[in-house]
Amino acid sequence: MRLVVASGKGGTGKTLVSTHLAWLAAERGLDVTYADVDVETPNGHLFLAPVVEREHRHTVLLPSLPFGHCTGCGVCHDFCQYNAILPLPDSVLIFPELCHNCGGCVRVCPPAVLSEVPHEVGTVREGRAGNLRFLDGRVDVGEPRATPLIQEVLRRIDAGTLAVVDAPPGTSCNTTAALSGADRVLLVTEPTPFGLHDLRLALQLCRTAGLPAGVVINRADLGDDRPLRAFLEAERVPVRAAWRYDPELAVAVARGELAGRRVPWFRDAVEHLLDACLAPQEDGRS
Amino acid sequence: MKQIVVVSGKGGTGKTSFTAAFAELAGRSVVLVDADVDAANLALLLDGSDEPPREYQAGRLARIDPVRCTGCGLCVDACRFDALHLAEPHRVVLQDLACEGCGVCAVVCPEDAVSFVPQRAGQWTVRDTAFGPLVHAELVPGAGNSGKLVALLRETSRGLAERLAASWLLIDGPPGIGCPVHAAVTGTDLLVAVTEPTPSALHDLERLLELAARFRLPAAVVLNKADLDPAGTDLVEAAVAARGVELLGRVPFDPEVPRRLAAGTGLLTVPGVRDAVVACWAAVARRAGRANASAAEEGRDAAV
Numbered sequence: 001m002r003l004v005v006a007s008g009k010g011g012t013g014k015t016l017v018s019t020h021l022a023w024l025a026a027e028r029g030l031d032v033t034y035a036d037v038d039v040e041t042p043n044g045h046l047f048l049a050p051v052v053e054r055e056h057r058h059t060v061l062l063p064s065l066p067f068g069h070c071t072g073c074g075v076c077h078d079f080c081q082y083n084a085i086l087p088l089p090d091s092v093l094i095f096p097e098l099c100h101n102c103g104g105c106v107r108v109c110p111p112a113v114l115s116e117v118p119h120e121v122g123t124v125r126e127g128r129a130g131n132l133r134f135l136d137g138r139v140d141v142g143e144p145r146a147t148p149l150i151q152e153v154l155r156r157i158d159a160g161t162l163a164v165v166d167a168p169p170g171t172s173c174n175t176t177a178a179l180s181g182a183d184r185v186l187l188v189t190e191p192t193p194f195g196l197h198d199l200r201l202a203l204q205l206c207r208t209a210g211l212p213a214g215v216v217i218n219r220a221d222l223g224d225d226r227p228l229r230a231f232l233e234a235e236r237v238p239v240r241a242a243w244r245y246d247p248e249l250a251v252a253v254a255r256g257e258l259a260g261r262r263v264p265w266f267r268d269a270v271e272h273l274l275d276a277c278l279a280p281q282e283d284g285r286s
Numbered sequence: 287m288k289q290i291v292v293v294s295g296k297g298g299t300g301k302t303s304f305t306a307a308f309a310e311l312a313g314r315s316v317v318l319v320d321a322d323v324d325a326a327n328l329a330l331l332l333d334g335s336d337e338p339p340r341e342y343q344a345g346r347l348a349r350i351d352p353v354r355c356t357g358c359g360l361c362v363d364a365c366r367f368d369a370l371h372l373a374e375p376h377r378v379v380l381q382d383l384a385c386e387g388c389g390v391c392a393v394v395c396p397e398d399a400v401s402f403v404p405q406r407a408g409q410w411t412v413r414d415t416a417f418g419p420l421v422h423a424e425l426v427p428g429a430g431n432s433g434k435l436v437a438l439l440r441e442t443s444r445g446l447a448e449r450l451a452a453s454w455l456l457i458d459g460p461p462g463i464g465c466p467v468h469a470a471v472t473g474t475d476l477l478v479a480v481t482e483p484t485p486s487a488l489h490d491l492e493r494l495l496e497l498a499a500r501f502r503l504p505a506a507v508v509l510n511k512a513d514l515d516p517a518g519t520d521l522v523e524a525a526v527a528a529r530g531v532e533l534l535g536r537v538p539f540d541p542e543v544p545r546r547l548a549a550g551t552g553l554l555t556v557p558g559v560r561d562a563v564v565a566c567w568a569a570v571a572r573r574a575g576r577a578n579a580s581a582a583e584e585g586r587d588a589a590v
């Protein structure tokens with residue numbers, strides 16, 4: 001089963017929830033993988049302290065014009081939807097930061113002089129943290145193409161095992177890519193108008209993707225959780241867990257520790273959450 | 287007019303509440319942009335009436351004609367975005383969420399079964415707030431193209447700021463360091479990174495400052511919730527100093543802040559926090575002026 005932990009708003013506690021779910025599942029002896037696909041800002045490793053066993057530089061293919069048989073016909077430019085290739089009289093100018101690496105220009109080039117060259121986008125790491133299998137992706141600073149790296153991390157999850165995926169915040173390309181192949185989604189939110197606003201959008205994304213979602217309310221006492229709960233009830237979205245703000249948790253997070261090791265009530269809360277996540281789904285697809 | 291972008295790397299460090307507070311302190315000579323288009327929250331803090339929304343269309347989506355499609359599967363292999371699947375023999379299905387509208391499937395289809403429809407990607411508007419106009423948008427969840435929408439909002443707001451002869455253009459940036467952030471920070475006069483004393487925030491801040499260096503943008507840091515963890519604060523301060531980046535100010539943590547935000551008011555209504563935020567804004571204003579002066583100097587040097 002693949003469980004994706006996501007949130008519309010950033011900083012609501014996605015990594016706190018996903019690292020703990022994965023860690024406690026491993027403590028139960030389950031074959032579980034933690035996959036951090038928040039590739040712009042991956043933080044799971046700070047808490048799980050994995051032993052990295054393999055590193056892999058991931059590449060995508062970008063067009064290039066190796067030698068000068070270009071006729072300047074401009075067919076590639078007419079094809080490209082992203083304005084990434086500009087014809088000159090006898091060559092082309094390629095804008096790598098605009099290219100989506102679709103490969104189309106290479107296919108349509110009449111004299112077939114365009115070719116593709118690998119371009120590095122980031123690093124995938126594989127390792128272990130105790131019994132837990134660890135995966136993360138880290139996009140290179142300045143690289144605009146994050147989704148191919150997200151897909152590469154997800155590809156390395158073994159089918160048939162339990163996987164907890166730490167998704168990027170938001171509802172755009174990267175989050176959509178992180179949801180691909182998911183069985184269930186857990187949305188982490190907080191009881192502020194910001195949290196609610198962004199949760200609505202995240203829920204809409206889950207529905208478009210046809211994925212059932214449950215919600216975790218973090219720091220439930222910091223703010224006003226009544227509008228949030230009313231919304232979730234009206235939308236029939238189950239609250240899988242809710243917990244209060246505890247300075248002890250903040251201290252653990254500030255030290256880069258798994259908070260569940262030092263705060264027993266929190267460990268219990270995540271154990272219950274894990275039970276709920278592993279239980280057969282009753283809420284159905286919305 | 288100075289363009290200031292407020293970013294953070296890690297989400298939830300207080301970007302939006304700082305942007306709103308800065309707007310209030312900027313003396314009614316400000317244009318605001320919410321560039322966090324897939325979680326746009328600035329409008330929740332700044333009341334006002336919106337102009338009628340404008341549609342934002344971006345890109346297109348493929349459509350497969352089921353009558354013409356023979357299910358040969360050539361497009362399935364050609365699509366680099368995994369948007370096409372052979373559902374049952376002789377039928378190809380397209381996943382809208384994955385399609386980037388590139389058109390490769392249409393090139394390889396022998397049956398001419400592929401056509402395209404424009405994609406409605408969101409809408410945007412301008413709100414008349416007490417501090418100045420706010421350009422904000424809402425992206426359709428899953429529509430993608432957020433970087434392009436950010437670029438559109440920036441262009442609109444720049445025009446507006448010039449027309450109004452505003453002194454400040456304040457941009458509430460997206461989290462992360464990827465494509466929408468590139469669109470939000472390009473060409474700004476000062477990048478203000480709001481961070482907090484945790485390993486996650488520091489890790490993401492370092493990546494963000496690396497990005498700023500690569501884009502040759504003057505950057506400075508505001509340390510929020512500075513009293514949460516003294517050891518963490520020392521680490522952030524050391525890391526920032528090591529990069530030669532200025533720390534503009536420290537703002538204490540007060541559990542009253544999330545409560546006030548939940549009630550729809552901002553940082554400036556919390557007494558202990560107010561003074562620190564006012565000092566931060568003064569530092570931002572001073573630094574933006576200087577950043578601009580030194581850029582002008584560099585320009586002069588280059589001209590010589």
Ligand code: SF4
Nearest residue numbers: 080099100102103105
């Ligand atoms: S690979 Fe696709 S996106 Fe890149 S330049 Fe060619 S046609 Fe444009």
Ligand code: SF4
Nearest residue numbers: 365385386388389391
């Ligand atoms: S337009 Fe491009 S992304 Fe969309 S289905 Fe066709 S090949 Fe795939």
